[in-house]
Structures are given as structure tokens and as C-alpha cells.
Amino acid sequence: MHSLKFWGWGVRWLRDSSLWPKRSTTMKRTWVKTTCALQEGQKENFFLWLSEFKIEGAWELDEQTVMVYSREPLPEPPALFVKKWQKEQEEEEEWGEKWREYFKTIRIDEELVIRPPWEKKTRARFDIVIYPAYAFGTGHHPTTEGCLRFIKKYFREGLSFLDLGVGSGILSILALKMGACRVCAVDIDPLAIEEVERNLTLNGIDISKVELLLGDIATVGGEFDFIVANIGPYFHLEYLPKMQRLLTGKGKILLSGFEVQDLPPIEEKIHQVGLTVLDAMVLSSWVSLVCQNS
Numbered sequence: 696m697h698s699l700k701f702w703g704w705g706v707r708w709l710r711d712s713s714l715w716p717k718r719s720t721t722m723k724r725t726w727v728k729t730t731c732a733l734q735e736g737q738k739e740n741f742f743l744w745l746s747e748f749k750i751e752g753a754w755e756l757d758e759q760t761v762m763v764y765s766r767e768p769l770p771e772p773p774a775l776f777v778k779k780w781q782k783e784q785e786e787e788e789e790w791g792e793k794w795r796e797y798f799k800t801i802r803i804d805e806e807l808v809i810r811p812p813w814e815k816k817t818r819a820r821f822d823i824v825i826y827p828a829y830a831f832g833t834g835h836h837p838t839t840e841g842c843l844r845f846i847k848k849y850f851r852e853g854l855s856f857l858d859l860g861v862g863s864g865i866l867s868i869l870a871l872k873m874g875a876c877r878v879c880a881v882d883i884d885p886l887a888i889e890e891v892e893r894n895l896t897l898n899g900i901d902i903s904k905v906e907l908l909l910g911d912i913a914t915v916g917g918e919f920d921f922i923v924a925n926i927g928p929y930f931h932l933e934y935l936p937k938m939q940r941l942l943t944g945k946g947k948i949l950l951s952g953f954e955v956q957d958l959p960p961i962e963e964k965i966h967q968v969g970l971t972v973l974d975a976m977v978l979s980s981w982v983s984l985v986c987q988n989s
């Protein structure tokens with residue numbers, strides 16, 4: 696189940712719209728917040744363990760600390776994965792408040808700002824609104840940030856854009872605001888597709904401007920000037936040949952979603968399919984690469 700991996704990367708809040716703080720009921724529900732200090736190198740295993748339980752959301756506070764919200768208390772996490780852990784009860788209203796506190800305006804650079812709908816519009820040239828919900832891509836994670844920075848650097852008005860693993864739609868929205876002539880966005884998760892529609896609307900973009908596909912890369916046809924895939928290393932290793940076939944001669948492929956230790960086989964694959972690395976960025980050990988035909 697691929698999507699589990701992404702819980703470990705950032706924000707995967709529950710699809711339950713009751714999380715949006717607009718409740719009028721007098722009954723306060725409670726949440727259990729479990730904060731876990733992870734053993735080194737055990738993040739993936741911890742999230743696999745976590746997948747056995749019904750949780751409402753997980754949040755990476757930093758590289759080694761994860762906060763999990765659930766309705767029922769979690770069992771004691773295995774000592775092999777977790778050094779220290781702490782359980783607390785919170786009332787729903789408190790969650791609502793906290794949730795808003797986590798999502799503040801982020802400034803990627805002078806021209807690019809990402810903000811939730813409840814924060815004030817900025818004067819940035821690209822003022823992007825993302826409703827933080829279930830889909831990945833609020834701009835907080837280093838992989839999304841790396842992609843946003845490289846799109847800013849290499850994408851140009853009038854180019855076509857393919858967004859593999861669109862998530863919240865954040866990258867496609869930037870490409871559209873930069874003047875993409877055509878955008879195709881793909882995700883295997885139906886909830887992501889719904890959220891892209893909501894985020895397009897929040898940004899005043901007509902939904903019909905984006906070809907939104909539920910599925911994987913096999914659903915995509917044609918050629919694109921700019922392809923982005925912020926998905927795990929397994930995806931790049933398997934689908935780089937297909938990505939290269941979808942690329943126009945002078946086009947660029949932006950790969951992200953993997954850490955420095957995953958780089959060697961990916962670089963080898965890049966060369967195997969006739970691409971070269973034009974630019975690279977590492978943010979908190981997460982790598983983003985821009986490739987082009989050799």
C-alpha cells in the first residue's frame with residue numbers, strides 16, 4: 696500500500712470534514728495524541744507498524760519525532776522502533792485550534808508563497824492557496840519545496856506540464872500560475888483528485904484547465920515539456936523509461952521523493968534511459984533532481 700509511506704513524510708490528515716473547525720455540536724469528542732521519539736533509521740518500520748491501527752492522522756514534528764492522533768489509545772509502540780512515547784487526551788476544539796496553528800503561510804522565496812485559506816492573501820507574484828486536508832503537498836515537506844523551487848527555476852510560460860502523483864495539486868497550480876499551456880495531473884488516490892479540484896477552485900483556476908486522471912502513469916499519453924514526479928524511489932526506478940518516452944526532446948524531468956541514500960540506483964537508471972542530471976538540490980536529506988535528455 697504505497698500511500699502509507701507518505702504518512703511518514705508529512706501530513707496525512709483524515710478525510711473526515713468534521714476536522715474543519717466549524718462544529719456546532721455541544722458534545723466534545725476527545726482525541727488521543729501519541730508523541731513518539733523514533734529510534735534512528737526506524738521511521739519506515741514505525742509507519743508500517745502504525746498501519747495496523749485505525750488512526751486519524753500523523754504528523755512528523757521533525758526527523759525523529761512523530762505525533763499521531765487516534766480516537767482510541769494506541770498500544771505501546773515496539774521499543775525497536777520507538778525510544779520514548781507519550782500519550783495525552785485532547786478535546787476536539789483544541790485539535791481544531793492546533794490544526795490551524797500548524798498551517799501558516801510559508802514563503803518559499805520572494806515571489807512564491809503557500810498559504811491555507813484562512814491566512815491573509817499576500818502580494819507575492821504566486822500566492823498559492825492549499826487547503827490542508829488528506830492529500831500530500833502543503834508545501835511543508837522538503838520534497839515539495841524542492842519541486843516548487845525547481846519549477847520556479849526551470850519551468851517557462853507556454854510549456855506543457857505533467858504532474859505524476861499530483862497530491863494536493865500544489866505543483867500543478869504553480870505551473871498554471873506560471874502560464875502552462877497544458878497540464879495533466881495524475882494520482883492513484885481518488886481523494887487526491889477531489890482535493891486538487893478544491894484547491895484549483897480556491898486558486899481561482901477553472902477545473903477544466905487540468906486533465907485530471909485517476910490512475911498511474913499508464914493512463915498518460917502524449918508528450919510533455921516538463922514532467923514532475925515527487926513519488927518514492929521505487930516509482931522512479933520502475934517508471935523512468937516511460938517518463939523519458941513521455942518527454943519532448945528538450946524537455947525536463949523533475950524527480951523527488953527520495954533521500955540521499957537512495958540516489959545511486961536512481962542515478963544509474965537516469966543514465967541508462969539516456970538522461971543526464973542538470974541540477975540537484977538536497978533539503979534535510981531529501982533529494983530533488985532535474986534531468987534532461989543527454
Ligand SMILES: C[S@@+](CC[C@H](N)C(=O)[O-])C[C@H]1O[C@@H](n2cnc3c(N)ncnc32)[C@H](O)[C@@H]1O
Nearest residue numbers: 697831832839860861862882883884887911925
Ligand atoms: C509525496 S506525494 C506528492 C504530492 C505533490 N505532488 C507534492 O509534490 O507535494 C505523492 C503522491 O503520489 C501518489 N502516488 C503514489 N504512487 C503513485 C503512482 N504509482 N502513480 C500515481 N500517483 C501515485 C500518492 O497518492 C501521492 O498523492
